[in-house]
Amino acid sequence: MAAQRTTIGALAKTTGIKIETIRYYERIGLIPSPPRSEGGQRIYEEDDRKRLSFVKRCRELGFSLDDVRTLLDLRQNDNRTCREVKEKTTTHLRTVRTKIADLKRMERALNTLAQSCEGGDDTHCPILEQLFA
Amino acid sequence: MAAQRTTIGALAKTTGIKIETIRYYERIGLIPSPPRSEGGQRIYEEDDRKRLSFVKRCRELGFSLDDVRTLLDLRQNDNRTCREVKEKTTTHLRTVRTKIADLKRMERALNTLAQSCEGGDDTHCPILEQLFA
DNA sequence: TCTTGAACCTGTAGTCACTACAGGGATTAA
DNA sequence: TTAATCCCTGTAGTGACTACAGGTTCAAGA
Numbered sequence A, B: 001m002a003a004q005r006t007t008i009g010a011l012a013k014t015t016g017i018k019i020e021t022i023r024y025y026e027r028i029g030l031i032p033s034p035p036r037s038e039g040g041q042r043i044y045e046e047d048d049r050k051r052l053s054f055v056k057r058c059r060e061l062g063f064s065l066d067d068v069r070t071l072l073d074l075r076q077n078d079n080r081t082c083r084e085v086k087e088k089t090t091t092h093l094r095t096v097r098t099k100i101a102d103l104k105r106m107e108r109a110l111n112t113l114a115q116s117c118e119g120g121d122d123t124h125c126p127i128l129e130q131l132f133a
Numbered sequence C: 001t002c003t004t005g006a007a008c009c010t011g012t013a014g015t016c017a018c019t020a021c022a023g024g025g026a027t028t029a030a
Numbered sequence D: 001t002t003a004a005t006c007c008c009t010g011t012a013g014t015g016a017c018t019a020c021a022g023g024t025t026c027a028a029g030a
Helices: A008-015 A019-027 A046-060 A065-076 A082-115 A126-132 B008-015 B019-027 B046-060 B065-076 B082-115 B126-132
Strands: none
Touching: A008 A019, A008 A046, A019 A046, A046 A065, A046 B126, A065 A082, A065 B126, A082 A126, A082 B082, A082 B126, A126 B046, A126 B065, A126 B082, B008 B019, B008 B046, B019 B046, B046 B065, B065 B082, B082 B126
């Protein structure tokens, strides 16, 4: 009848982060080591879930774990300024935009290549020819 | 007065691939082990340069080294068909497009976040608030 | 011929963000 | 009690390099 303890498995389920990944985040100090049951199993609280969800959202936005660490620190730190957070965000935004531009360049080139080739049974391939030129 | 031997450094310079990377490609069997000088230094031929340039072009298009290996094999293999090469290309094209879509989603979200924040000296930050929600 | 310095060699370990075991112990429902 | 399911630690693997350390070879100038 005792309230269910939140084990790592339950936390994994509610956050959508795999058990191994949660342990990994703990190992690298991204999330705190939670208290343990008598048998040594991790027991989590609501705060842990929130912190982990924060990490997840940041990861979905493409922030590196190092960025996430900084953002978590800023969140805790009362001396922080909005400026720092916005700066991290816009810096990352620039990185993302650069990646998009790179990928679009690839896309165009690949598309041109693909269209140059009929894809039949021929042993002569214009794609290979262009790549090998 | 003997013709200059193409050392790994010269090859690196003409292909734009770093020395360490060339040695790495050799180690994983992507390019053949070239003959050596008496002192044990690698000596390359024009064919090596071509092969390496092929690898570079493929990498610039975002193909994995495993894909590159396959493409190199197809290039050597007289029994290949155009179909296989085109298939690899279009499959990769789809991957690239998926990546672009993912990054664009990130970009939109990051942009919205960034615009929600003035970036001043305030200690309350709407970006963190939204991420932590 | 000797010397200097640049270029080369091997082998190993580090990067990032996980993921996948192996070989065990804890917990829970029947 | 027993079986099934969960959890534990520690280590090693992934991809595609990159960065050493500690040595050897080579080419050019004195």
